[in-house]
Structure formats: structure tokens, C-alpha cells
Amino acid sequence: MRHPLLIIAVAALVGLAGCTTIDPYTREDKISASTTGAAIGAAAGALVGNLTTRRDRTKRAMIGAGIGALAGAAVGNYMDRQEQELRRELDGTGVSVTRVGDNVVLNMPGNVTFDVNRDEVKSQFYDVLNSVAKVAQEFDQTALEVAGHTDSTGSVEYNMDLSERRARSVARYLQSQGVSPVRLDTIGFGPHRPVADNHTPEGRAQNRRVELTFIPLTQ
Known part of the structure; x- marks a missing residue:
């Protein structure tokens, strides 16, 4: 389906x-x-x-699993420490770390994470995801949203499917490293959220990516 x-x-x-x-x-x-x-x-x-609904659902699942929510000033401090740890673990890996409000976004370039038109995570990338999983387990009061993105080459249907499969592959690997499945949600955006110009090879390369967003569990 x-x-x-x-x-x-x-x-x-x-x-x-x-x-x-x-x-x-x-x-x-x-x-x-x-x-x-x-x-x-x-x-x-x-x-x-659709993202707000999905995020609310994930947060409800986390609370139902007994994960406590953050409140007030604790949110900013908690995400500051998580951001700092992610930057330390991922320095020099090719994965960028960006703070967006209270969320922390990891940008994983597609050419680093996957072979062309494939959805299996490259074995060379396992160490990077191991580091991500390590930080995720240390800071377990965050939901993890895994979003796949593609360039505009090929059909929309194909790209939507590929982006979703790649997101699921990253989520499955993180789960295999001990990250609770109730914290993980996957979504494929295909070509619909470009960050660069799809008319150039450089732009298309930037658009082929997986983004992992750490979202604090708040009251």
C-alpha cells in the first residue's frame, strides 16, 4: 500500500x-x-x-512509555548540552549540526550515507550513526524525526518512495543500536523541500540528504 x-x-x-x-x-x-x-x-x-500531528503522536507514545517530559528553562539547557555533545561526536564526519529553536538538526549528505538509488546505509557510515545513537541514548527525552530528501531528477513517485525507504533504513539502524522505537518517526519528502537549486549538479547533491531532527519532549 x-x-x-x-x-x-x-x-x-x-x-x-x-x-x-x-x-x-x-x-x-x-x-x-x-x-x-x-x-x-x-x-x-x-x-x-502533517508534521505537527506526527510529532504529537510520537510525544504521546514516549510519555506512554514512561519517558518524562521537560519543562520550562530545562528545555533550553537540555538541548544545549545535547547539541554540544553531537557537535563533539560528529566533528569531521561530514554531518552538519544546526540548532533550530529548541530542535537540533543533523544533515546527512546522501552521497555519504547511501549509494546511488540504494536505500541500504553504507557500512562506512555505521560509525557515524553509532555516535548519533550514543548521544540519543544519553539524552533520551528527545524524539527523533528521520526525514529523507531527494533532488528533482526522476519521477515524484519514485523519489517519494526512495526518500521514505532511506529514512526507514537510518531509523532501523539507530534502533538496532539501542534507540527506543517509540522515539523514532520517519517521513519521506522526496523533492519537495530542496535546500539548493536543482538545476545544478552541486545543488542536486545538497538536496539528496537525510535529516535527523532531535525534538525535546515537552509538557
């Missing part, structure tokens, strides 16, 4: 078929750039809009 978010994204793009204009030179139907952008934006919006 297809992932429901994949269905939403593909449906938004399929909807372009009825939104065409006539090319003044070829006299053929074509999809306008503005319509394409609107549909892609709608698909991305559906994916992003």
Missing part, C-alpha cells in the same frame, strides 16, 4: 493535467510554470502540515 503522503503529493501533481496553456510557438498544450509551482507547493504543504 502506498504511503498516504505519497498519494497526496502525486495527486497534486496529477492535477496539473487540467491546468494547461497553449504554447504560442508549438501550439501544443503545456503546463504553466506558475501552475507547476502552485501544485508542488500544495504537495509540500500537505507534507509539512
Whole structure:
């Protein structure tokens, strides 16, 4: 069965078929750039809009598993210490560590983590994920959201599926290293959340990535 978010994204793009204009030179139907952008934006919006629900569900599962929530000023201090430890463990690995509010985001480049068009984590990357798992177990009052991303090459459906499979592979490895499954959630964004220009090889390389977000469990 297809992932429901994949269905939403593909449906938004399929909807372009009825939104065409006539090319003044070829006299053929074509999809306008503005319509394409609107549909892609709608698909991305559906994916992003689902995140709050998913995160709330993960947090409820963690509380149900007996993991205590952080409160007040303790949140910032807790994430400061976790960020510092992640930076120390991942220095020189090619994985970037970024603080976004109270969350900490790890950017794992696709060429470092996976072979082309494959969803198995490279064995050379195990040590990096072992370090991530070590910090995750030390700071167990955080949820871990694993998000796969691709460039725009190929079909949307293929990229959505590949991004989800890669996210699941990273999550499974972390679980095998002792991270509780109730803390882990996976999502595939395919090409819908680029961080660089997909028209250049360098930009496409940046867009092929897995992001792991540490989210504090708050009251």
C-alpha cells in the first residue's frame, strides 16, 4: 500500500493535467510554470502540515512509555548540552549540526550515507550513526524525526518512495543500536523541500540528504 503522503503529493501533481496553456510557438498544450509551482507547493504543504500531528503522536507514545517530559528553562539547557555533545561526536564526519529553536538538526549528505538509488546505509557510515545513537541514548527525552530528501531528477513517485525507504533504513539502524522505537518517526519528502537549486549538479547533491531532527519532549 502506498504511503498516504505519497498519494497526496502525486495527486497534486496529477492535477496539473487540467491546468494547461497553449504554447504560442508549438501550439501544443503545456503546463504553466506558475501552475507547476502552485501544485508542488500544495504537495509540500500537505507534507509539512502533517508534521505537527506526527510529532504529537510520537510525544504521546514516549510519555506512554514512561519517558518524562521537560519543562520550562530545562528545555533550553537540555538541548544545549545535547547539541554540544553531537557537535563533539560528529566533528569531521561530514554531518552538519544546526540548532533550530529548541530542535537540533543533523544533515546527512546522501552521497555519504547511501549509494546511488540504494536505500541500504553504507557500512562506512555505521560509525557515524553509532555516535548519533550514543548521544540519543544519553539524552533520551528527545524524539527523533528521520526525514529523507531527494533532488528533482526522476519521477515524484519514485523519489517519494526512495526518500521514505532511506529514512526507514537510518531509523532501523539507530534502533538496532539501542534507540527506543517509540522515539523514532520517519517521513519521506522526496523533492519537495530542496535546500539548493536543482538545476545544478552541486545543488542536486545538497538536496539528496537525510535529516535527523532531535525534538525535546515537552509538557
